[in-house]
Amino acid sequence: MTKRLLFNVFFLLAGILATAQTSTLSVEKIMQDPKWMGTFPTDIKWDDQSAFIYFNYNLDNDPDDSLYRVAISNPSKIEKVNWKDKNKLVPFGGSYNSNKSQKVYSKDNTLKLYSISTQKITDLIQLPGNISNAVFLQNDKIIAFQYENNAFTYNLENGTVKKLTNIKSGEAPKEQNKEFSDKNKWLKDDNLSLLEVINQREEKKENSENYRNMTSEKSSFEFFLDKKRLINMVVSPNQKYITFNLYVSNNSDPTIVPDFIDASGYTKDLNTRSKVGDNNAQIELAIYSVEKDTVYFVSQDDLPGIKDLPDYVKDYPEKEWEEKIREVNFSRAYFSDNGSHAIVNVRSKDNKDRWITKLDLESGYLETLDRQRDEAWIAGPGIGWSMGGGTLGWLPDNKHIYYQSEATGYSHLYIQDVTNGRKKALTSGKFEVFDPFISNDKKHWYLTTSEVHPGERHFYKMPLMGGKMEKLTTLIGNNEVSLSPDEKFLAIRHSYSNRPWELYYKPNIANVKETPITSGQSDEFKEYNWRKPKLINFSASDDVQVPARLYTPAPEVKNGAAVIFVHGAGYLQNVHKWWSSYFREYMFHNLLTDLGYTVLDIDYRGSAGYGRDWRTAIYRHMGGKDLSDQVDGAGYLVEEFNIDPDRIGIYGGSYGGFITLMGLFNESETFKSGAALRSVTDWAHYNHGYTSNILNEPYNDPIAYRRSSPIYFIEGLKGHLLIAHGMVDVNVHFQDVVRLVQRLIELEKDNWEMAVYPAEDHGFVEPSSWTDEYKRILKLFNNTLIKK
Incomplete structure (x- = not known):
């Protein structure tokens, strides 16, 4: 074989090898059911005694994940919760009293009271339908709850139930139309003049109605929902006001997606979303005053900038733009602990304005505390959306509120004194804040931020009125923290770029390393050296x-x-x-x-x-x-x-x-x-x-x-x-x-x-x-x- 031929063969083989590289991976392998990778924990929760961490997992290769738990006293033993024990569990979360010794929840149409220390469950009241939104009120002796579309209270001292509102579905009954046409009025008058018995009956009926109106007690005010849906009912801690949102449904044109392989053998049409531009849905805010026994609505008319036009209108000089009051959506009302104040997040439907407002409960008037305007659109971590306030609430002093804002270009945590309007940024810098909440002792914040790196998430503790943040997690990557109810331990769902999610725990102390609980990667998954x-x-x-x-x-x-x-x-x-x-x-x-x-x-x-x-x-x-x-x-x-x-x-x-x-x-x-x-x-x-x-x-x-x-x-x-x-x-x-x-x-x-x-x-x-x-x-x- 000549040198030239060997040279050509060499480069031919090199070219073939260069275009035919191989891998131990294949499309078939990586796109199979993700179970091949192993099992990884999701939905991390604590029991109320801070003794067990619960999570969804799958050690037994079941068709789907099951509920597992691990005792904080023995974190090496992961046990599956059988269905009988699962049904006996007190629901995670719920509403707690002020010192978190009790919580109230509803299950099987029954309002229940749970003692954290004794683990005793007391059935308070059972109703034919669903009970929701149960909360302790100011003195922890009263529980407010919602049944159907009305607010009720339950007195823990004497067991009495009180209905606070009289809200009904459908339209208000129409009063009989007493206006007659000239023809019908003449016929009635002529008939009464001719037939004495009929005339006497009409007079008797009128006299009876007048007597009843004078002697009967005034009936409770009725409010009819018409075609609106009631959401977010809140009873003020002092029980003087009940606020609720009314969702006016979107009557826009839906679009159809055909399903050609429906099990029936026929093509089925799926009704789906409407297209952009259909924005008829609206969320109103109503106040029921117990003392006045009436409902009145909150208005956006006086919000600063409510008539502002967007900047892009300058690109359409040929079009006449009308300055008018823009439509808005209201969040629920957030009451201070003493019930004397309430705040509301208001969003313009064009999403270019967000107002944090103080609500005058007597009049429904809104006083603007903070306005965030964005000529693009309002968004960012903790900013909320049309039906939610995002990060929003009250400090224990009943005069400071907290919220997040992108005022500096990054979403940070702020507090504001509602008595004088003074604002204070608790965090700052070129990073973002996620999911802040206040500690049990009301002295600190817990929050997650991207301060270390935009591609990392860590959990911090910070003084309530601001100060140095103390980093509590040490693992590089993402740390999704669930804090134990007694705030002594952190359950952490962590992952790194080439390692899927696993569960760790650690004491609530900085610089203490995390201890792994799960190790869910399959042997097959671990065989490959993932980059x-x-x-x-x-x-x-x-x-x-x-x-x-x-x-x-x-x-x-x-x-x-x-x-x-x-x-x-x-x-x-x-x-x-x-x-x-x-x-x-x-x-x-x-x-x-x-x-x-x-x-x-x-x-x-x-x-x-x-x-x-x-x-x-x-x-x-x-x-x-x-x-x-x-x-x-x-x-x-x-x-x-x-x-x-x-x-x-x-x-x-x-x-x-x-x-x-x-x-x-x-x-x-x-x-x-x-x-x-x-x-x-x-x-x-x-x-x-x-x-x-x-x-x-x-x-x-x-x-x-x-x-x-x-x-x-x-x-x-x-x-x-x-x-x-x-x-x-x-x-x-x-x-x-x-x-x-x-x-x-x-x-x-x-x-x-x-x-x-x-x-x-x-x-x-x-x-x-x-x-x-x-x-x-x-x-x-x-x-x-x-x-x-």
Whole structure:
């Protein structure tokens, strides 16, 4: 054999090896039922005695998780709770009295009182229907509860029950119409003049009614709900007022999703959400005054800025914009412990304003304590939403309230004196606060923050009026803490980037290491050396530092191609140091890396975890900064890792599918191929709650929708596109991709294909569907990004 022939054979074999790298992983393996990975704890809870930690787990390979527990005195012994013992358990949570020696709850239509120390259960009252919202009132001698649509109290000293309200379903009975037409009045008068007996009966009836009205007791005030639904009923601690929200249902047009493989053998129509722009639902706030025996409503008319127009109206000078009182949604009322004050979170329905207000219970007037205005939209950790106040409540002194605000660009914890309006930030810095609550002794806060790193979560203790935060957790990653009722121990659900969730515990003392309780990884899962993706930052074209996860192959298998993964949205973070909710994609990225690909996973503009400006950078232009971050990420791979600029692919689901479409349509020089999974193709066809925040309504701001919807940019497709969608997707409807495909056909586009999944909703559940989808994705990248 000549030297030249040997030389050619050598390079031929080298080329074959370079394009045929192998992995111990396979699509079939990583997309099978997740049980193959092991069992991992969820839903961590304590018993009221702080003796046992309860959690969902599956040591016996049951069809589903079961309830397990571990004694804090013997944490090495994990035991399954049998169904008989489970049925005997006092429900977790509930409402406690002031010193937490008792709690009240309802079960089986019975109001029950539970003693924490003796574990004795006392049945207080049984009713024919559901009892809800049971709470202790100011002196712990009275329990307020809701039955059907009315508020009641139960006196623990004498066992008496008192009904506080008289609220009824349906419409108020209409009074008989006593107005007669001229014809009917003449007939009645003529009849009475002719027939004496009838005339006498009418006079007697009138006299009797007048007598009854003078001598009978005044009936209790009746309030009729009409077509509204009562929610969030709250009795003030002094029992003088009852507040409740009224939910006015949305009468918008629903959309239909056909289910072609229903068990009946017939096509069934699923009624699903309406489209953006349908926002008829509204939440009112009503007050019932016990003393006045009447109901009156809270009004937003005097809120500062209630008539403010959004800034985007300047882009439509031809349209006449009316300054009018905007519609709002009210949260429930939050009473101070002494019942003398109440606060309410009010949100404008356009979601550009949030007012923390003090409620005058006598008049229903709102005094604004804090207004947060955002020309994009109000959101962020602890900020709340239309039906909830988020982080909101009272300090024990009955004059300070607490809430979270993005006033500095990051969501932090504030207190405010309602008597003089003075505010104080208890936390500050370029990090966010999550789930703060007050300690049993009312002297401290417990809270979770991202102070150490945007991709870490730790649990802290802090003085009630502010001061140094003491870090109580030590494990790198995410620490989801459940504090024992006596506050002596922390139960911690922890994970790291390459290790799924496990349960730990530790004393409530800083710098003490956590002790593991569970170890749920299967032997098969542990056989593979799962990568710890490197957390990096790269410079975007506007000089902003963009966070990302990076997977790099070994030099000897590197193939010069790259794949960029785009996570979904709804406000989500994926560049972090804990086990990803995208665990299948994480395993797929390990497979791709084994095969020689470089993989980049970006927390693009719009992602959670980086404050207000990052969150709102996509306002009025989805497919703008969020897409340019992907393009800049591709440039970073080319420059820093010698990736071939002609061999970069992109894929993702939901919002990630949307970005993939925008990438292939608008940045065809950057992306050779892409897989768009369960993608939004036209934002005017998505839901209201999410879309209207970012793009406003399509009939008010069509510019935002036109530049944000992939269906308008199909002409730019040059690369290879895979579309995959579940046919019973009630979130992003199958109609989205049907419309897109019709445009692809009309524009005579090549190099695209569509895979449909008749049994799948937005989130796939069948391993066969996951496997089929990701085999197609891998085939797409192998065929389009690898040199042959």
